[in-house]
Amino acid sequence: MFNKETEYALRGLVYISLQNIQDKRPGTAEVAKEIDAPHFYTAKILQRLVRAGFLESIKGKGGGFYFDPDKPEIPLVRLISSIEGDRSFSGCGFGLKHCSESNPCPVHEKYAPIREAINKMVSEETVQSLALKVYNKKHTPEKIKK
Amino acid sequence: MFNKETEYALRGLVYISLQNIQDKRPGTAEVAKEIDAPHFYTAKILQRLVRAGFLESIKGKGGGFYFDPDKPEIPLVRLISSIEGDRSFSGCGFGLKHCSESNPCPVHEKYAPIREAINKMVSEETVQSLALKVYNKKHTPEKIKK
DNA sequence: TTATTAAAAGACCAAATGGTCTTTTTGTAT
DNA sequence: ATACAAAAAGACCATTTGGTCTTTTAATAA
Secondary structure, three states: OOOHHHHHHHHHHHHHHHHHHOOOOOOHHHHHHHHOOOHHHHHHHHHHHHHOOOOEEEOOOOOEEEOOOOOOOOEHHHHHHHHHOOOOOOOOOOOOOOOOOOOOOOOHHHHHHHHHHHHHHHHHOEHHHHHHHHHHHHOOOHHHOO | OOOHHHHHHHHHHHHHHHHHHOOOOOOHHHHHHHHOOOHHHHHHHHHHHHHOOOOEEEOOOOOEEEOOOOOOOOEHHHHHHHHHOOOOOOOOOOOOOOOOOOOOOOOHHHHHHHHHHHHHHHHHOEHHHHHHHHHHHHOOOHHHOO
């Protein structure tokens, strides 16, 4: 669905957020290993995310990556768009020529609600909300699980 | 949403089908121009589609591309999968690690119905059904349009 | 049967994406 | 102050994707 960079960024940030909840700041090697991505490539991607302002980092001993709790949460759509543009969310899903709301292509009507659902989801969910879901799931005793 | 090759293939085949309805067999130059794609690249893609058995062609004067009416219609999913695999349709939309039905990642539940809707659409719609929609739309007098 | 037309084949090139590695900088702990 | 640890920077490489162009093959019309 998304390209590799986006996928690694998404998984990496969720993992970092999850660690932050437990007062830890993972480094590049740990993140890469945990999200099953190439180490150096992961490092490069995390650097880009820091430069882009999504994430903070500390160098040197005990360093690593973390989210500034004073910054707002990061909706998935912001993250994804910043990496691969909005081609996944806007425009006609099937790219037929001259497709628009006023002159829709044959699949437009059928695809519109799907695209809307996707947009809703990536706007509502954030890196942090996903991390929290993972955290809660991990820390819910088996007997309580629905 | 899809890559260029898939997009051009999709648009090209729909255009060819639409011309076939009107007993015409367009050539590479015409198809490329009409779907707004690079000429030689379009030619290469159409060749591949012929080799893959989706489409027939005739060389020489009066030649061009056409669909064998004896073959079954082509569901979009078949076309798309043959070009870029099923990565668009299967697997977790967000590629989080270890995501499966039994151990779903945090976005899995939300994404499942979306993926299902996409699958339904690309299974039901065919190149020919899209062409027919375009054809009917074109040949419906304004006053009758809903 | 020849000229012409159009697809097939395939060599080639360009850009984007994915990935590796070394060096430099900066922070921390001792 | 110094050693060490870890991110930052950036050069470099590989693969995939997107695209161009020339030559060959095959069909048709004259």
